[in-house]
Amino acid sequence: MTMPASGASPVLEARDLQKRFGDRVAVDGVGFTIAPGETYGLLGPNGAGKTTTISMICGILARDGGTVSVAGQPVDVGTPAAKATIGYVPQDLAIYPDLTARENLSFFARLYGLKRTDAKARIDDVLEVVGLADRAGDRTDQYSGGMKRRLNIAIGLLHRPQLLVLDEPTVGVDPQSRNAILESVEALGREGMAILYTTHYMEEAERLCHRVGIIDTGKIRAEGTRRELVAMVGQRDKVKLSATGDLGAAAQTLAREPGVADATANENGLELIVDDARGLLPRLLQAAADAGLTVSTVEVVEPDLEAVFLHLTGRALRD
Amino acid sequence: MHAALLIAAKDLRQRVRDRSAIVVAVIAPFALAAIFGMLIRDGGTEFTAHYAIIDDDGGPIAAAFIDGPMAALADPETGVAEIVDVASEAEAREQVDAGELDAVILIPAGFSDAVLAGGGAKLAIIGNTDSTLGTEVARAVSSAFMDELAAIRLSVAAVLEAQGRTPDPAYAAELAERAQQSATPVTLAGTLADSRQMGATTFYAASMAIFFLFFTAQFGALSLLGERRGGTLPRLVAAPIPPWAIVAGKALGSFVLAAVAMAVLVASSTVLLGATWGDPLAVATLVLGAVVAAMGITALITTLSRTEEQAGNLNSIAAVSLAILGGAFFPLGRGPDILQQVSLLTPHAWFLRGISDLGPAGTGIGTVLLPIAALFVIGLGTGAIGLARAGRLVVAR
Ligand SMILES: Nc1ncnc2c1ncn2[C@@H]1O[C@H](COP(=O)(O)OP(=O)(O)OP(=O)(O)O)[C@@H](O)[C@H]1O
Ligand SMILES: [Mg+2]
Numbered sequence: 001m002t003m004p005a006s007g008a009s010p011v012l013e014a015r016d017l018q019k020r021f022g023d024r025v026a027v028d029g030v031g032f033t034i035a036p037g038e039t040y041g042l043l044g045p046n047g048a049g050k051t052t053t054i055s056m057i058c059g060i061l062a063r064d065g066g067t068v069s070v071a072g073q074p075v076d077v078g079t080p081a082a083k084a085t086i087g088y089v090p091q092d093l094a095i096y097p098d099l100t101a102r103e104n105l106s107f108f109a110r111l112y113g114l115k116r117t118d119a120k121a122r123i124d125d126v127l128e129v130v131g132l133a134d135r136a137g138d139r140t141d142q143y144s145g146g147m148k149r150r151l152n153i154a155i156g157l158l159h160r161p162q163l164l165v166l167d168e169p170t171v172g173v174d175p176q177s178r179n180a181i182l183e184s185v186e187a188l189g190r191e192g193m194a195i196l197y198t199t200h201y202m203e204e205a206e207r208l209c210h211r212v213g214i215i216d217t218g219k220i221r222a223e224g225t226r227r228e229l230v231a232m233v234g235q236r237d238k239v240k241l242s243a244t245g246d247l248g249a250a251a252q253t254l255a256r257e258p259g260v261a262d263a264t265a266n267e268n269g270l271e272l273i274v275d276d277a278r279g280l281l282p283r284l285l286q287a288a289a290d291a292g293l294t295v296s297t298v299e300v301v302e303p304d305l306e307a308v309f310l311h312l313t314g315r316a317l318r319d
Numbered sequence: 320m321h322a323a324l325l326i327a328a329k330d331l332r333q334r335v336r337d338r339s340a341i342v343v344a345v346i347a348p349f350a351l352a353a354i355f356g357m358l359i360r361d362g363g364t365e366f367t368a369h370y371a372i373i374d375d376d377g378g379p380i381a382a383a384f385i386d387g388p389m390a391a392l393a394d395p396e397t398g399v400a401e402i403v404d405v406a407s408e409a410e411a412r413e414q415v416d417a418g419e420l421d422a423v424i425l426i427p428a429g430f431s432d433a434v435l436a437g438g439g440a441k442l443a444i445i446g447n448t449d450s451t452l453g454t455e456v457a458r459a460v461s462s463a464f465m466d467e468l469a470a471i472r473l474s475v476a477a478v479l480e481a482q483g484r485t486p487d488p489a490y491a492a493e494l495a496e497r498a499q500q501s502a503t504p505v506t507l508a509g510t511l512a513d514s515r516q517m518g519a520t521t522f523y524a525a526s527m528a529i530f531f532l533f534f535t536a537q538f539g540a541l542s543l544l545g546e547r548r549g550g551t552l553p554r555l556v557a558a559p560i561p562p563w564a565i566v567a568g569k570a571l572g573s574f575v576l577a578a579v580a581m582a583v584l585v586a587s588s589t590v591l592l593g594a595t596w597g598d599p600l601a602v603a604t605l606v607l608g609a610v611v612a613a614m615g616i617t618a619l620i621t622t623l624s625r626t627e628e629q630a631g632n633l634n635s636i637a638a639v640s641l642a643i644l645g646g647a648f649f650p651l652g653r654g655p656d657i658l659q660q661v662s663l664l665t666p667h668a669w670f671l672r673g674i675s676d677l678g679p680a681g682t683g684i685g686t687v688l689l690p691i692a693a694l695f696v697i698g699l700g701t702g703a704i705g706l707a708r709a710g711r712l713v714v715a716r
Contacts, residue, residue: 060556062714077562077714084559092550098333107329111322111558155554 011194018065026052028218034194041209042198049218050198058088071162087161091168097141112159126154146177165196202305221312233311235303237277243269245293253291322560326568344580348531355523368400368421368453371411378431379495387499421453422446471497524588525674526647533638537617539573544627566709577610597677601684605673608694612666615698618705641665669693
């Protein structure tokens with residue numbers, strides 16, 4: 001995952017967003033920016049305020065406070081021109097079941113202001129991207145759940161938005177479709193699109209997102225790259241080596257390696273606490289061999305966002 | 320505007336694809352109008368009264384009555400009555416009791432002389448109690464003739480007096496001639512008989528059309544709830560279009576479907592069933608008013624509902640109750656007065672009254688301005704609230 005060019009002016013700037021429904025505060029002071037080509041993940045459990053935040057960013061929901069601008073234009077419910085810069089993929093499927101995929105795409109393409117001929121070309125493009133070209137003439141009520149999800153995403157891509165907003169696009173999707181969706185999102189990010197991606201699957205956030213905001217009860221609790229977030233809670237990677245040889249001596253040798261915080265021997269081998277397991281691994285294996293160990297298996301356990309979330313909120317991401 | 324057109328076109332495409340919409344919009348009302356029209360035609364909602372006249376007088380004024388208003392009333396082309404020959408008063412009374420005659424008109428002996436002498440003349444009407452309209456027409460024609468006679472007698476007498484002539488046979492002849500030519504009683508009878516009584520075919524075509532119109536006109540507002548339930552509403556709001564364009568698109572789609580359905584019904588019932596709707600401009604304006612009223616009422620009800628299902632049920636209840644109250648299922652002419660007053664709150668009553676007022680040939684839009692105004696007032700009043708609520712539904716989510 002390559003980091004996007006820093007220094008460019010952000011595509012999205014959201015500041016101090018506020019929303020309450022009656023007495024319930026759904027979003028309380030949420031703000032973040034997304035640079036061109038950056039994928040930003042909003043990770044949080046059910047009811048955290050992800051959809052509410054996104055709805056305000058896309059100008060679907062009137063906000064109680066805060067500001068949103070996309071590509072330098074302020075966005076609100078009544079700003080049609082600014083909305084043209086955003087591609088929105090809602091959490092709930094937003095397609096017409098009694099129309100074909102092509103009719104769905106064509107309707108939204110025209111609604112986003114594409115000319116008839118441009119629309120046709122773009123529809124073919126996005127159908128290709130989500131892999132539905134051969135089923136484009138079918139009514140969408142005959143689609144599988146995964147196909148519907150993919151069409152739902154395709155609609156958001158039609159007008160080549162500067163900011164693509166995806167609200168839990170993989171919920172209820174089989175692993176194969178899910179992988180296809182994640183690959184498409186990765187490809188779009190590489191093309192330079194700014195992407196806001198909400199999820200409560202931390203694996204998705206880890207795989208796709210350059211930066212992640214952890215949201216809970218309407219507030220961003222922490223923000224940063226995965227590594228920054230993990231460092232924030234003081235957790236390090238763990239490397240487990242199954243090995244035979246003089247384990248006690250090897251542990252002492254390896255503990256002196258730079259980047260290794262601790263090394264202990266147990267009945268199967270060694271357990272190391274390190275700063276960057278993936279980066280250190282070749283050197284560690286070399287050092288283990290030098291210390292006379294025969295390593296049979298290697299297991300790397302990296303602390304994940306799940307752990308970060310647990311640390312920040314005292315609760316698991318999913319119940 | 321472009322966005323509203325796109326949304327309307329998309330909605331109509333979905334509607335047309337759903338065959339049941341076409342059934343409700345056109346096929347069901349046409350079929351029911353055809354069936355009702357056929358059932359009722361033989362039963363004779365077309366009004367023809369049967370009268371007998373017993374002329375015990377034989378004088379010139381009696382002749383003027385028989386050859387004038389009564390003959391016009393029985394005109395095969397334009398009239399609403401048949402004059403039946405009877406041998407005697409007794410036989411006539413028997414036939415009235417048997418329901419074969421609607422009324423007997425008795426011209427007593429000495430009637431003409433009494434008129435000429437200036438007072439005390441009377442026509443007697445013996446009516447069939449089951450035929451209120453028939454008896455009413457006979458009574459109205461007779462009493463109008465008598466009033467007319469009184470007025471003419473005065474003016475003829477004045478002329479003669481001015482000429483210094485005394486009443487003589489010429490006076491009687493002139494009076495009789497002018498009374499015979501007087502058109503008022505016939506017009507009156509025509510109005511009474513026609514005005515609230517259109518042909519069965521036209522009545523059922525019109526009443527079924529407006530009854531089903533309420534099911535067709537609701538679809539725009541309903542589909543707004545549908546887009547919300549189906550999750551497509553946020554996507555529409557996220558699109559680079561003003562929020563009002565969504566509401567406008569929904570209203571436009573409803574309007575086009577309802578107006579086209581009504582046009583098809585008017586045309587097909589005219590061509591295939593022989594309905595006579597009347598002056599095209601007036602009918603078009605009444606239809607427009609009915610569409611606006613139906614859209615307004617259903618939009619109000621729908622936007623006050625929480626789900627499509629709830630809205631659909633409430634709209635159906637409204638469609639049926641308003642149709643009953645408005646006289647779309649059976650003519651209100653027979654109900655008590657209070658019902659007639661209440662019916663004026665329904666678009667159905669105004670629409671049917673408008674179409675019925677257009678019945679007599681030559682009546683144009685000027686005759687039905689009141690029904691047209693009433694329909695638009697009902698439609699725009701309820702529609703304004705419906706639109707406001709729809710707007711809030713779009714933005715607030
Ligand atoms: N229209 C609404 N009316 C009232 N409360 C609402 C509404 N929409 C959201 N909420 C409340 O706001 C809070 C945040 O909801 P939101 O949908 O933003 O959560 P989320 O993070 O998207 O959750 P999920 O992962 O389940 O989609 C919840 O407590 C929810 O009940
Ligand atoms: Mg959500």
